[in-house]
Amino acid sequence: xxxxxxxxxxxxxxxxxxxxxxxxxxxxxxxxxxxxxxxxxxxxxxxxxxxxxxxxxxxxxxxxxxxxxxxxxxxxxxxxxxxxxxxxxxxxxxxxxxxxxxxxxxxxxxxxxxxxxxxxxxxxxxxxxxxxxxxxxxxxxxxxxxxxxxxxxxxxxxxxxxxxxxxxxxxxxxxxxxxxxxxxxxxxxxxxxxxxxxxxxxxxxxxxxxxxxxxxxxxxxxxxxxxxxxxxxxxxxxxxxxxxxxxxxxxxxxxxxxxxxxxxxxxxxxxxxxxxxx
Numbered sequence: 001x002x003x004x005x006x007x008x009x010x011x012x013x014x015x016x017x018x019x020x021x022x023x024x025x026x027x028x029x030x031x032x033x034x035x036x037x038x039x040x041x042x043x044x045x046x047x048x049x050x051x052x053x054x055x056x057x058x059x060x061x062x063x064x065x066x067x068x069x070x071x072x073x074x075x076x077x078x079x080x081x082x083x084x085x086x087x088x089x090x091x092x093x094x095x096x097x098x099x100x101x102x103x104x105x106x107x108x109x110x111x112x113x114x115x116x117x118x119x120x121x122x123x124x125x126x127x128x129x130x131x132x133x134x135x136x137x138x139x140x141x142x143x144x145x146x147x148x149x150x151x152x153x154x155x156x157x158x159x160x161x162x163x164x165x166x167x168x169x170x171x172x173x174x175x176x177x178x179x180x181x182x183x184x185x186x187x188x189x190x191x192x193x194x195x196x197x198x199x200x201x202x203x204x205x206x207x208x209x210x211x212x213x214x215x216x217x218x219x220x221x222x223x224x225x226x227x228x229x230x231x232x233x234x235x236x237x238x239x240x241x242x243x244x245x246x247x248x249x250x251x252x253x254x255x256x257x258x259x260x261x262x263x264x265x266x267x268x269x270x271x272x273x274x275x276x277x278x
Contacts, residue, residue: 009258016089024077034064041090045097058167059101063093066100087265098273108189109169111141115183124183127175133168136161226274232267239264 007015023030034042042063046056071078083092115121125137132154139145139153151161176184220241227233235253238244246264250257 008256009262012088012262013085016083016085019089020080020083023080030068035060038093041094042097045094045101049101063097063100067096087269088262091266091269094273095269109187110189111187116141120183124172124175124180127179128168128171130171132164133171136164136168137172140165223271223274227267227270229267229270232263232270235260235263236267236271
C-alpha cells in the first residue's frame with residue numbers, strides 16, 4: 001500500500017482515479033489489487049474481527065464480488081465506481097470491508113422452533129451454495145448437535161467450526177434476503193440503535209457512520225489513547241477537543257492545509273474502527 005501522507009489531496013485523488021480505472025478495465029489487475037496489494041489492510045481487519053485468519057480468502061472474495069457487482073445498467077464495479085474521493089481509496093475500502101465483514105453485536109440470529117418443525121428452515125439451508133455450510137446448519141439446527149459434536153463429526157478443529165458457523169449464517173442471510181424476505185426480521189433481530197448520519201458535518205463528533213447504543217457514552221480520550229498513529233491522534237485531538245483552527249495547525253505541523261484535512265479523515269476512520277473493535 002502506498003504511503004500517501006506526503007502527497008497533496010489532489011494527487012491522492014488522481015492516483016485513486018487511475019487505480020479505479022485500471023481495476024474496472026483489467027481483470028488481472030483487479031484480482032492482484034484486492035488479493036495482493038490490499039492483503040496487509042484486509043488481513044489486519046480479518047484478524048482484528050475474528051482473532052483468526054481462517055476466513056480470509058472467503059471474506060476477501062466476498063468483498064471482491066460485492067464491489068464488482070453490476071448496477072442497474074449492467075456495468076460492472078458499480079459500487080467501486082460510486083467512490084466519491086472524499087477520502088483515500090484504501091481508507092474507503094477499509095470502511096467498506098469493516099461494514100461487510102463485521103456482524104454487530106446488536107444483531108442476533110435465532111431460528112424459531114416453528115420454522116424448524118414446518119420444514120421451512122431446512123428448505124432455507126438447502127439453498128446455501130456451499131455444502132459445508134448446509135451440513136453445519138443441518139447438524140446444528142435440525143439435529144441439535146453442539147459445535148464440539150459437529151467438529152468431531154466433520155473431523156475439523158473447533159475453531160474451524162466456529163468460522164464455518166459465522167460464514168454459514170452470513171450466507172443464510174443472503175438466501176433469506178433473496179428468497180425468504182418475510183422471515184428476515186424473525187431470524188435476524190436487531191436491538192434499537194441510533195446512527196450518526198453519514199451526511200452530517202465532519203466537524204461533529206464522534207465520526208460519521210458509527211452505530212452506537214442510544215444510552216452509550218463514548219470515552220473519547222480512551223479511544224484516542226488507543227490510536228496507533230500519533231500524528232492522527234494529535235490532529236483529531238487538536239481539531240475536535242481543543243478547537244484549533246486547521247490553518248493554524250497546518251502552520252504548526254509545517255504541512256499543507258490539504259494534508260491536515262486528509263489526516264483528519266484518516267484519523268476519524270481509525271477512531272471509528274477502534275470504537276467498533278472495542
